[in-house]
Amino acid sequence: xxxxxxxxxxxxxSEAASLELGCNYSYGGTVNLFWYVQYPGQHLQLLLKYxxxxxxxxxxxxxxxxxxxxxxxxxxxxxxxxxxxxAEYFCAVNGGSQGNLIFxxxxxxxxxP
Amino acid sequence: xxxxxxxxxxxxxxxxNDKSIKCEQNLGHDTMYWYKQDSKKFLKIMxxxxxxxLIINETVPNRFSPKSPxxxxxxxxxNSLELGDSAVYFCASSQEGGWxxxxxxxxxxxxxx
Numbered sequence: 001x002x003x004x005x006x007x008x009x010x011x012x013x014s015e016a017a018s019l020e021l022g023c024n025y026s027y028g029g030t031v032n033l034f035w036y037v038q039y040p041g042q043h044l045q046l047l048l049k050y051x052x053x054x055x056x057x058x059x060x061x062x063x064x065x066x067x068x069x070x071x072x073x074x075x076x077x078x079x080x081x082x083x084x085x086x087a088e089y090f091c092a093v094n095g096g097s098q099g100n101l102i103f104x105x106x107x108x109x110x111x112x113p
Numbered sequence: 114x115x116x117x118x119x120x121x122x123x124x125x126x127x128x129x130n131d132k133s134i135k136c137e138q139n140l141g142h143d144t145m146y147w148y149k150q151d152s153k154k155f156l157k158i159m160x161x162x163x164x165x166x167l168i169i170n171e172t173v174p175n176r177f178s179p180k181s182p183x184x185x186x187x188x189x190x191x192n193s194l195e196l197g198d199s200a201v202y203f204c205a206s207s208q209e210g211g212w213x214x215x216x217x218x219x220x221x222x223x224x225x226x
Contacts, residue, residue, distance in 0.1 A: 032213075034214060036217075038154075042219070043203065043217045043218060043219045043220050044156075044203065044205075044217040045217070046214050046215075046216075049214050088154055090156065100146065100158045100161055100169050101146075101148075101158065101215055102158075103155070103156040103157070105153070105154070105155050106154045106155070106156075108154075
């Protein structure tokens with residue numbers, strides 16, 4: 001069965017610090033990979049996605065992620081976080097014949113001003 | 114214009130009641146989904162519909178019944194509500210087949226007392 005692991009449950013950073021959130025998935029076939037963000041009290045919004053091509057993908061708000069197929073990883077990065085990045089971040093994989101999203105358990109990011 | 118909308122946003126009800134949550138998308142997508150987000154923020158697929166036909170039905174009690182009157186709507190009806198049904202329910206939609214990014218609604222916070 002497919003699964004997604006997010007290594008960090010809660011990350012606390014100061015503004016301007018660099019961010020890397022880990023995501024690993026288990027699935028042997030072709031997958032599409034996503035990072036979604038959920039700001040407090042809001043719905044999920046797509047940050048970025050990987051379907052094929054360049055494994056380094058850039059998303060909104062200065063976020064990027066790198067797909068490393070050999071490591072089954074899709075880590076999210078941002079060089080300099082802001083207080084407004086405080087949110088819950090979800091990695092998701094979409095694979096298999098039905099294509100439903102499998103989510104990781106999320107990483108809560110708290111950015112101190 | 115809101116792409117994926119849900120009503121109501123909040124729903125407080127007593128155990129044993131029956132309730133419905135409505136979802137509408139104006140993106141012209143063929144596939145719609147219901148996800149449940151528990152108190153620990155874990156998101157899990159419940160149902161997926163493609164062109165009004167049920168595609169995915171995860172291990173969900175049969176008290177939950179999705180209804181799709183047309184491809185722009187996917188409602189969720191819940192019978193005999195239980196305390197454990199308290200959660201945030203998200204509707205989402207995507208282009209056909211689910212191999213595409215999903216757009217989420219604002220969520221419905223259901224509280225069963």
